[in-house]
Amino acid sequence: MASQFPSSLFLPFQESSSELAQYTRLFRAFQQAIINGDLTPGAKLPASRALCAELGISRNTVKTAYEMLHAEGYVETRHGAGSFVATNLPLDTVDQSEDQAQPQAQVPPKLSAMAQTLVGVRKPNQMKTGELLLPAQPCVNSFPWSQWQRAVASAGRQMKYQQNSVMGNSQLREQIANYLRVVRGVKCTTDQVMICSGSQQAMFLALKLLVDAGEAVIAEDPGYQGIDGAIAAVGATKIPAQVDKQGIQLEDGLQQAPNARVVMLTPSRNHPLGHTLSLDRRLQLLQWAKRNGSWLIEDDYDSEFRFEQQPLTSLQGLGGQDVVIYTGTFSRILHPGIRLGYMVLPELLLEPATRAKTYMEGGTSILPQLALAEFMSSGHFASHVRRMRKLYHQRREILHSAIDARLGAQLSLIPSDGGMHSVYLIPEQWDDRRIRQLCEARGLGIRDLSRYYTGQKRTCGLVIGFAGYSEAEINTGVDRLAAAIDLYSSE
Incomplete structure (x- = not known):
């Protein structure tokens, strides 16, 4: 009889969301009771009529729930005897007798070395809704919503004719390549542009391609906090190189790690100090990378917003197309919800980067890519x-x-x-x-x-x-x- 079962058994059924069908709620109540050990193997389930009366539900509801339990292997039926909790389930149960009521030891699942490392990495600054004077927040109230909505509508109509690519939509990649060549002096073709979910993913992927576990990565100090997790995730060690009014001091990093092969930097504007990397140091970095077979990861996060003069030529555009991975994002320029960024890859990295991203995610959602391509081609991006x-x-x-x-x-x-x-x-x-x-x-x-x-x-x-x-x-x-x-x- 239902009354023989503790009332707590049916609390999940009585308290669960009314959005679920009654038979689903009842199924889940029994399912959890069996998994948790409240109903042990061989225990008899209440007769359907008695349970209907106990819970005030129809017999069809109970019948359907029992059929689901049977279909998934939680119960077994015995002809003329009723339904019982399956006896062959590999469940950890506890003998509740006073003599043997010993809690069973559980071994916590093991984390990878990467996961354990990331737990100790300092967290990036957390944003709270409604805060004033928060850095890196674009003016969302000035975003051209009507033009963007038209671009999204156009993208929706185009989707059925488009095939996704791990490199990204060809229309958007072409728009980005054209924009970067004109505005930032980047030397690239459309084929070298890879679309990412943001500059954070771009930096992580670049590091996965360039750095082995245990190697050193030189980065600006102070610098963008988001790179800490990316460096730690690939098992590398961050080497902080001091920043002065002329930008990052490469020598400071090399004194600590002479064999470092990768430098991550924001040459257009150090984050957060705002200092621009001088021409002398730009050329010094490029010469060092070329002489030593090393790499520079250039994060160009908000170079568009230079007020007194035109944006400076990118580090990549100064002759660094073979040693510089150039990254950028639209989240700060347009809207935080537009999770799109990009990498401009040297020719040598195209094949390994394509394969790595294929195994990582298979490609970025095509609808926002098509919308952004339309937004850029129509001139709305440049005017914004x-x-x-x-x-x-x-x-x-x-x-x-x-x-x-x-x-x-x-x-x-x-x-x-x-x-x-x-x-x-x-x-x-x-x-x-x-x-x-x-x-x-x-x-x-x-x-x-x-x-x-x-x-x-x-x-x-x-x-x-x-x-x-x-x-x-x-x-x-x-x-x-x-x-x-x-x-x-x-x-």
């Missing part, structure tokens, strides 16, 4: 970038004016020729981590500069975003920052 360059320049000036008026005596700006955030130094004895905590409590996404460093030498400051915020929001954010600093000064 021009509008955002002007808007972000204006918003940067609003931020600088507000901070000068409220906090000019305490914060010192690090000059930069563009970008989507500004960096301010704080007095030497101040703790930027504590200021960040006070800012977070006031709904601010301001970051602590010291967090971007890996090496021993760190500079304290505040990384303050402006691109995604209106004048009113910027002023409100600065008011909250001033209140946070007042509280910090009084602690």
Whole structure:
């Protein structure tokens, strides 16, 4: 009888979502009871009539649930006797008698060395909805939604005629190649462009192709935190090379790891300081890579937003097409939800990169690729970038004016020729981590500069975003920052 079973047995049935059919809910209640050991092998299931009366459901519901249990092997039927929990299930059960009630030891599943390594890697900055002055946030309110929706509609009509490729849609790759040749001076053909889900995937894939476990990878210090996990995931060691006003100092990295064969860098604008790599150091890096059979991974994350002058020629375009893997993303330029990026690969890497990405994912979804190709070919991408360059320049000036008026005596700006955030130094004895905590409590996404460093030498400051915020929001954010600093000064 149903009453012989503990009432807890049917709680999953009574509490589970009403979106599921009753027979499915009942099946799952019995399924879990058997797996958990609440119903042991050989236990008799309630008669269908008694269970119907107990739960107030139809007999067909119980019958269907029992048939599902039988079909999946959880129960067996005995002619004239009813249904019983299958006796051949390999379940770990516990003898509940007082003499033998010993918990069975369980061995936790083993993680790979990569998984264990990644657990210890510092996490990238986490975003929270509604935070003000968060760095690297585009102005989503200014995104041309109507044009994008038309591009998506057009892409939907084209999909049935398109075949996906692990390299990416040919139309989008052609648009990207044309754009990079004109705007960034990149030397490439359409065949060298590979579409990725973002620059993060591009960096990971590039490292998988270039670095063996245990090898060193030189990276900027301070630098983009997202590369830490990518380097750790391939079993490599990150070597922090100091950054000054001329960009990364290669010698600093080579002193620590003379045999390093890969350098990851953001030559257009160091993240987060904003310094541009000087021509002398660009040429030095290229010469080093060519002489030593080494590689440079160039992350060109927001070069479009250079305010005073035209964007600089890419490192790849200075003669580095054989030693530079050039990566970029549309997430910051357009919208965070457009998870598309790309790599421009040297000829030598085309075949191994294609094979590696095939085994990794088989290709990026084609609908957003077609939409972005349409968006670019119609001129909407270029016009949007021009509008955002002007808007972000204006918003940067609003931020600088507000901070000068409220906090000019305490914060010192690090000059930069563009970008989507500004960096301010704080007095030497101040703790930027504590200021960040006070800012977070006031709904601010301001970051602590010291967090971007890996090496021993760190500079304290505040990384303050402006691109995604209106004048009113910027002023409100600065008011909250001033209140946070007042509280910090009084602690």
